[in-house]
Amino acid sequence: MDIDYFIIAGVVVVLxxxxxxxxxxxxxxxxxxxxDVIQEELNPEKHKEDKF
Known part of the structure; x- marks a missing residue:
């Protein structure tokens, strides 16, 4: 049984x-x-005040 080095080389290249x-x-x-994290720290999201 011969080893096909071209197929092995092709698989290695693809990997x-x-x-x-x-x-x-x-x-x-x-x-x-x-x-995104830096932007959120600079401009925090404002929440609506809940009124009950």
């Missing part, structure tokens, strides 16, 4: 590409989250 895309998306989401 690296998926890992790269995942890490890039994670970094982008983290940056957006930090900006």
């Amino acid at each position: 690296f590409v998926l890992l790269f895309l995942f890490l890039r998306r994670n970094k982008k989401d983290e940056k957006e989250f930090e900006e």
Whole structure:
């Protein structure tokens, strides 16, 4: 039984590409989250006063 190194190389390349895309998306989401948190701290949401 021969090992097909081209298939193994292709799978490894696909895994690296998926890992790269995942890490890039994670970094982008983290940056957006930090900006949202900072914005909320600067301009807190005002609540309506409840009148009973």
